[in-house]
Amino acid sequence: MSVPAQARPAHGWGSTGAPDRTLKTGCAAYNYHYELTPPPGDWMFETFLLDPNKKRVASGAFLSGEDPLKGKSYFAFCSLNTVPGRFTIKAKLTVSNPDARSGWLKPATFKLRSPR
Secondary structure, three states: OOOOOOEEEOHHHEEEEOOOEEOOOOEEEEEEEEEEOOOOOEEEEEEEEEOOOOOEEEEEEEEOOOOOOEEEEEEEEEHHHOOOEEEEEEEEEEEEOOOEEEEEOOOEEEEEEOOO
Protein backbone atom coordinates (compact mmCIF):
# COMPACT_ATOMS: atom_id res chain seq x y z
CA MET A 1 0.00 0.00 0.00
CA SER A 2 1.58 3.30 -0.98
CA VAL A 3 1.34 6.46 1.08
CA PRO A 4 -0.16 9.40 -0.83
CA ALA A 5 2.12 12.44 -1.08
CA GLN A 6 -0.22 14.63 1.00
CA ALA A 7 -0.25 12.12 3.89
CA ARG A 8 2.72 12.54 6.19
CA PRO A 9 3.63 10.84 9.45
CA ALA A 10 1.36 12.08 12.25
CA HIS A 11 2.47 9.87 15.12
CA GLY A 12 1.40 12.47 17.70
CA TRP A 13 -2.22 12.44 16.48
CA GLY A 14 -3.12 9.10 18.06
CA SER A 15 -2.56 5.38 18.28
CA THR A 16 -4.14 1.98 17.59
CA GLY A 17 -3.57 -1.47 19.04
CA ALA A 18 -4.84 -5.02 19.42
CA PRO A 19 -3.86 -8.02 21.56
CA ASP A 20 -2.25 -11.20 20.23
CA ARG A 21 -4.72 -14.06 19.89
CA THR A 22 -5.65 -17.23 17.98
CA LEU A 23 -7.10 -17.17 14.47
CA LYS A 24 -10.68 -18.45 14.75
CA THR A 25 -12.09 -21.05 12.37
CA GLY A 26 -14.63 -19.57 9.96
CA CYS A 27 -15.46 -15.87 9.94
CA ALA A 28 -14.99 -13.80 13.08
CA ALA A 29 -14.54 -10.30 14.47
CA TYR A 30 -11.23 -9.25 16.06
CA ASN A 31 -11.35 -6.25 18.40
CA TYR A 32 -8.90 -3.36 18.28
CA HIS A 33 -8.75 0.01 20.03
CA TYR A 34 -7.86 3.53 18.99
CA GLU A 35 -7.18 6.85 20.69
CA LEU A 36 -6.99 10.12 18.75
CA THR A 37 -5.60 13.57 19.59
CA PRO A 38 -6.22 15.45 16.33
CA PRO A 39 -5.58 19.15 15.75
CA PRO A 40 -8.72 21.33 15.94
CA GLY A 41 -11.23 20.82 13.14
CA ASP A 42 -13.41 18.11 11.66
CA TRP A 43 -11.67 14.78 11.22
CA MET A 44 -11.98 11.45 9.45
CA PHE A 45 -10.08 8.41 10.75
CA GLU A 46 -9.44 5.35 8.56
CA THR A 47 -7.97 2.01 9.65
CA PHE A 48 -6.54 -0.68 7.39
CA LEU A 49 -5.63 -4.22 8.49
CA LEU A 50 -2.77 -5.86 6.58
CA ASP A 51 -2.09 -9.59 6.84
CA PRO A 52 1.44 -11.06 7.14
CA ASN A 53 1.76 -10.85 3.34
CA LYS A 54 0.89 -7.09 3.48
CA LYS A 55 -2.47 -7.77 1.80
CA ARG A 56 -5.35 -5.58 3.02
CA VAL A 57 -7.96 -7.85 4.63
CA ALA A 58 -10.24 -5.37 6.46
CA SER A 59 -10.79 -1.67 7.12
CA GLY A 60 -12.76 0.77 9.24
CA ALA A 61 -13.82 4.44 9.18
CA PHE A 62 -14.73 6.97 11.87
CA LEU A 63 -15.94 10.60 11.72
CA SER A 64 -15.90 13.56 14.09
CA GLY A 65 -19.38 14.30 15.38
CA GLU A 66 -20.31 10.61 15.00
CA ASP A 67 -17.52 8.67 16.72
CA PRO A 68 -15.56 9.26 19.95
CA LEU A 69 -11.88 10.22 20.03
CA LYS A 70 -11.17 7.05 22.03
CA GLY A 71 -12.91 3.76 21.42
CA LYS A 72 -12.99 0.15 20.33
CA SER A 73 -13.99 -1.40 17.06
CA TYR A 74 -13.36 -4.64 15.20
CA PHE A 75 -12.08 -6.04 11.95
CA ALA A 76 -14.14 -8.91 10.49
CA PHE A 77 -12.60 -11.45 8.15
CA CYS A 78 -12.56 -15.21 7.48
CA SER A 79 -9.86 -17.78 8.23
CA LEU A 80 -10.43 -19.53 4.89
CA ASN A 81 -8.50 -16.82 3.05
CA THR A 82 -6.31 -15.54 5.92
CA VAL A 83 -2.93 -16.83 7.04
CA PRO A 84 -1.75 -16.72 10.67
CA GLY A 85 1.18 -14.48 11.57
CA ARG A 86 1.90 -10.83 12.36
CA PHE A 87 -0.84 -8.39 11.32
CA THR A 88 -0.40 -4.63 10.96
CA ILE A 89 -2.94 -1.90 11.66
CA LYS A 90 -2.25 1.17 9.51
CA ALA A 91 -4.29 4.26 10.33
CA LYS A 92 -4.77 7.58 8.55
CA LEU A 93 -6.23 10.70 10.14
CA THR A 94 -7.46 13.56 7.96
CA VAL A 95 -8.30 16.91 9.57
CA SER A 96 -9.91 19.93 7.90
CA ASN A 97 -9.50 23.30 9.61
CA PRO A 98 -10.27 24.79 6.95
CA ASP A 99 -7.55 23.13 4.82
CA ALA A 100 -7.40 19.32 4.74
CA ARG A 101 -4.28 17.71 6.20
CA SER A 102 -3.68 13.97 6.36
CA GLY A 103 -1.22 11.95 8.38
CA TRP A 104 -0.40 8.32 9.12
CA LEU A 105 -0.28 7.17 12.72
CA LYS A 106 2.50 4.83 13.82
CA PRO A 107 1.52 1.30 12.67
CA ALA A 108 0.54 -1.22 15.35
CA THR A 109 1.10 -4.97 15.11
CA PHE A 110 -0.36 -8.08 16.71
CA LYS A 111 -0.09 -11.82 16.12
CA LEU A 112 -2.78 -14.30 15.15
CA ARG A 113 -1.64 -17.86 15.88
CA SER A 114 -2.92 -20.98 14.09
CA PRO A 115 -5.83 -22.76 15.80
CA ARG A 116 -4.75 -25.99 17.46
